[in-house]
Amino acid sequence: MPNRKNVRDLSKLSGKPLKETTISSHASFQIDGTNDWLTSADLKEEGLTFSGGNFYETAVFLMANPNITSSHLFRADILFDSQGLLRTPEQDEELAGTGISAEQVGESAQTQVEAKPAPAVAGFDLIRTVVRRLIPRNQEIDKPLEQTCHFYRSIESIVAAENEARSDTAQCQQRQRQRVLTMFLPHVEFPEQVPFYHPLLKGLATLYDCEDLSDGGDSSGIMSVHFLPFTQDFPDRLERTLHTLLNFYVRLTRGGQLKPTTEKSSQAHSAKDNLVPxxxxxxxxxxxxxxxxxxxxxxxxxxxxxxxxxxxxxxxxxxxxxxxxxxxxxxxxxxxxxxxxxxxxxxxxxxxxxxxxxxxxxxxxxxxxxxxxxxxxxxxxxxxxxxxxxxxxxxxxxxxxxxxxxxxxxxxxxxxxxxxxxxxxxxxxxxxxxxxxxxxxxxxxxxxxxxxxxxxxxxxxxxxxxxxxxxxxxxxxxxxxxxxxxxxxxxxxxxxxQSASGDLKALRxxxxxxxxxxxxxxxxxxxxxxxxxxxxxxxxxxxxxxxxxxxxxxxxxxxxxxxxxxxxxxxxxxxxxxxxxxxxxxxxxxxxxxxxxxxxxxxxxxxxxxxxxxxxxxxxxxxxxxxxxxxxxxxxxxxx
Incomplete structure (x- = not known):
């Protein structure tokens, strides 16, 4: 059964190794020129009630704050944002308001990093591209890694009759099917280039497919994780990582769906890093x-x-x-x-x-x-x-x-x-x-x-x-x-x-x-x-x-x-x-x-x-x- 940390019902999973349950992602989305993306029935969560907008907010937040899902990471430095909403390190320094140049600050100018091309996904529109640099905590062991993050969206209207037997007089209810796809592509060519803190993959994607009622009723959605492997040999660590990632997405999106969010909330607390980047x-x-x-x-x-x-x-x-x-x-x-x-x-x-x-x-x-x-x-x-x-x-x-x-x-x-x-x-x-x-x-x-x-x-x-x-x-x-x-x-x-309830969560x-x-x-x-x-x-x-x-x-x-x-x-x-x-x-x-x-x-x-x-x-x-x-x-x- 789900708990505070793990919101998924583990009794519904097959219990089999990932390599025995993998299937092609072709049924979920089609990428021109490749059918190599994989998923699994165990990497899917159904019956979710949040909207596509809620999922998108969570995806951007986790993309800007990878330290939430990985204790090996300090942060992500944003090198490029096609919408210009997430700040780069240089913009953070400028925001500090000192007027001191990057050379005086001791931070060399960020090397221009080209974004990896966005694959064409049938039925989806590319709405945003972000290039980030993952910064590990232990930089003596692990190296930073550049990664391109593409965001896609697909919206289509669905009209469903409430009473099919009386279709001539039936009232029709307008539904909107919305699909949001995130695709993260590390800038590597070979498995040996992948640092320890990153899954041993060529690509990682998360898809949220939901139907929203036009009158503002509850959504009904399915979230799934997809991956592009180097080989068909999947280590146990990869399987745990993918399950953890899906759980994070579900838990954070569910917890944030009733809270008003803004794009700027994806970065630091207003009183944190406000004086020194x-x-x-x-x-x-x-x-x-x-x-x-x-x-x-x-x-x-x-x-x-x-x-x-x-x-x-x-x-x-x-x-x-x-x-x-x-x-x-x-x-x-x-x-x-x-x-x-x-x-x-x-x-x-x-x-x-x-x-x-x-x-x-x-x-x-x-x-x-x-x-x-x-x-x-x-x-x-x-x-x-x-x-x-x-x-x-x-x-x-x-x-x-x-x-x-x-x-x-x-x-x-x-x-x-x-x-x-x-x-x-x-x-x-x-x-x-x-x-x-x-x-x-x-x-x-x-x-x-x-x-x-x-x-x-x-x-x-x-x-x-x-x-x-x-x-x-x-x-x-x-x-x-x-x-x-x-x-x-x-x-x-x-x-x-002390907390009146004696509860550590309440004390925190x-x-x-x-x-x-x-x-x-x-x-x-x-x-x-x-x-x-x-x-x-x-x-x-x-x-x-x-x-x-x-x-x-x-x-x-x-x-x-x-x-x-x-x-x-x-x-x-x-x-x-x-x-x-x-x-x-x-x-x-x-x-x-x-x-x-x-x-x-x-x-x-x-x-x-x-x-x-x-x-x-x-x-x-x-x-x-x-x-x-x-x-x-x-x-x-x-x-x-």
């Missing part, structure tokens, strides 16, 4: 993974499982490298291109609450100047080269407003108030207590030219460092009820709430909902993100939000000052003179106004805890507690 980040991630992952995991000395931390930090590093490439026009020294790629254009970075230091280590190895600090040194720091260890330090961050009211108390270790150098890029990666402080610290470090930053929120804390669930902003109108309110006193119990859906516009007003994580963005705007930043491609449910990135810094350094690139504070275009307009706005924000946020002095004292007590607690690991959860 996906292909740039993934290509850099693949390179970093091949260079650093195995060595880091082999020499890992922390008690935590290494793969998640290493892969997550490498993914964030890849995003930063590409973000900085677009902002400053700089490239890593390990990219293999001519020249060092690094120049005085990059102003440096500071990783606050750097934890295990992987992010700092890789960025330094890639040629970016910078440093990191944390409230407590990690064992993993010892595995890095001495010169990298010198860039990692044990410090407590005491925000300047707290230092001004409390003086410089003895915390038993070095203190920094966030007086970072001009133009330094601030990184706040799951820094918890520092998340909402990040834009304030960045702006206070240089009020006349606030520092750019990337903050990746995790757990919710007030400015005092105490755990806190932020309320909905006044005047906000959430689209759905947020349920019972949670006070600051009970915020600890709701920090990582809740985590995904946190990242939507509605989720910004209904979850602790969403409210923390909204508060951080609101505080940054009050400090004069133009704030942007993106979904990072990292293996974590806490994957929202908040970027402040990207556009302003890009304009500033582009001016430097063309004139040789770094732009002044006016180029930054902060809404505050001048240093005194920025400082006044920040003071008002801090006073307001600290007032709920008794004022600035009380909040500062709470921060200091928590900082002292970190020095006493040596019995459990710290994971970016300290005011550093």
């Amino acid at each position: 996906r292909h740039l980040t993934q290509n850099t991630y693949a390179r970093l993974k091949s260079l650093y992952a195995a060595d880091l995991m082999q020499r890992w000395v922390e008690s935590t499982e290494p793969s998640k931390h290493v892969y997550e930090d490498l993914a964030i590093t890849a995003f930063l490298i590409e973000l900085w490439r677009l902002m400053y026009g700089v490239k890593p020294i390990n990219e293999g291109s001519q020249g060092s790629g690094m120049s005085d254009q990059f102003p440096g970075f500071v990783d606050m609450a750097c934890g295990n230091g992987v992010l700092v280590y890789v960025l330094l190895m890639e040629g970016y100047s910078g440093c990191g600090f944390d409230a407590r040194a990690r064992k993993s720091w010892s595995i890095y080269p001495p010169w990298v260890q010198e860039r990692l330090s044990e410090k407590i961050l005491l925000p300047k407003p707290f230092a001004d009211v409390m003086g410089h108390p003895d915390l038993g270790m070095e203190i920094t108030t966030g007086d970072f150098a001009r133009d330094t890029f601030i990184i706040s990666n799951h820094a918890d207590e520092l998340t909402v402080w990040t834009p304030l610290i960045a702006a206070l470090a240089c009020p006349e030219s606030p520092l750019p930053f990337l903050a990746i929120p995790c757990c919710s804390h007030a400015l005092s460092g105490a755990r806190y669930r932020y309320p909905q902003p006044k005047g906000s109108k959430p689209k759905a009820s947020t349920g019972p309110s949670v006070s600051a006193d009970t915020a600890d119990n709701g920090q990582n709430p 859906a809740a985590k995904q909902a946190e990242k939507t516009e509605q989720g910004m007003w209904t979850s602790m994580y969403g409210l923390l993100t909204a508060k951080t963005m609101s505080v940054a705007e009050e400090a004069g930043y133009e704030v942007e939000r993106t979904l990072l491609r990292i293996p974590s449910t806490r994957n929202i990135g908040i970027i402040g000052g990207r556009r302003a810094v890009t304009a500033k350094w582009r001016q430097h690139d063309t004139s040789g003179i770094v732009g002044n504070a006016d180029v930054l275009g902060t809404r505050a307009g001048c240093a005194s106004t920025v400082e006044q706005a920040i003071t008002e924000t801090i006073d307001r946020e600290c007032s709920r805890e008794g004022g600035l002095g009380v909040a500062a004292q709470t921060w200091i007590e928590r900082a002292r507690g970190l020095r006493k607690d040596t019995g459990k690991p710290i994971h970016h959860d300290v005011p550093t």
Whole structure:
């Protein structure tokens, strides 16, 4: 019987090997000049109720996102679309709005790839041709593969009498038979050219044949998979692949038929890849993974499982490298291109609450100047080269407003108030207590030219460092009820709430909902993100939000000052003179106004805890507690 993952009724299948059930596809469609296409009764699903339009939407979506059906693939780069609806990598780079040329971006121009000719299919019209390049995850083993995707459609009207015995007076019902055919042709001539992640075939096709009632009634359709083999010897893996493909088509089309879809939904989520094109980040991630992952995991000395931390930090590093490439026009020294790629254009970075230091280590190895600090040194720091260890330090961050009211108390270790150098890029990666402080610290470090930053929120804390669930902003109108309110006193119990049903599917859906516009007003994580963005705007930043491609449910990135810094350094690139504070275009307009706005924000946020002095004292007590607690690991959860 069908289940959530497998929507087909397996009891209806013959149970025989594919080679014993194959038949010619000639009865389904006729291609001029060949009868070599094959199918099987087991590769057919009947009684489907979605329309030809629903199937077409699914076919385009899966074509643009092959990583959904294959874990071996990163993505598909679109090289050509006859309808011009799917973007090429070059168009994605242009959409990023940086004005930096492809040569500066380090991405060579895509080689022109000719589409394979579309076979003539009797009774069908060719409606679209797309050429894509499949990009594997492990590019050291598998090579990319170009593929031409043809889409055909056939529509014919059928008039059926409701009562054949009274044909002279029978009312006739108009039906429309619609057939949609997709045909994927890899650019290979021999089986040896087919990479592991692709079926060992010369061609793969899916046909959906349905009748739609003209009055809008249900459709009745049949979906089938067809293939063009190199030989008549079919491996078991091919059979499994074809069954899986058919199941994906049925399940996704059925699940999406009630949802309004658009062509643009075939590509990335609106908040994902909206700042840095996906292909740039993934290509850099693949390179970093091949260079650093195995060595880091082999020499890992922390008690935590290494793969998640290493892969997550490498993914964030890849995003930063590409973000900085677009902002400053700089490239890593390990990219293999001519020249060092690094120049005085990059102003440096500071990783606050750097934890295990992987992010700092890789960025330094890639040629970016910078440093990191944390409230407590990690064992993993010892595995890095001495010169990298010198860039990692044990410090407590005491925000300047707290230092001004409390003086410089003895915390038993070095203190920094966030007086970072001009133009330094601030990184706040799951820094918890520092998340909402990040834009304030960045702006206070240089009020006349606030520092750019990337903050990746995790757990919710007030400015005092105490755990806190932020309320909905006044005047906000959430689209759905947020349920019972949670006070600051009970915020600890709701920090990582469990699904009420105990169902993993429901929990995953809740985590995904946190990242939507509605989720910004209904979850602790969403409210923390909204508060951080609101505080940054009050400090004069133009704030942007993106979904990072990292293996974590806490994957929202908040970027402040990207556009302003890009304009500033582009001016430097063309004139040789770094732009002044006016180029930054902060809404505050001048240093005194920025400082006044920040003071008002801090006073307001600290007032709920008794004022600035009380909040500062709470921060200091928590900082002292970190020095006493040596019995459990710290994971970016300290005011550093």
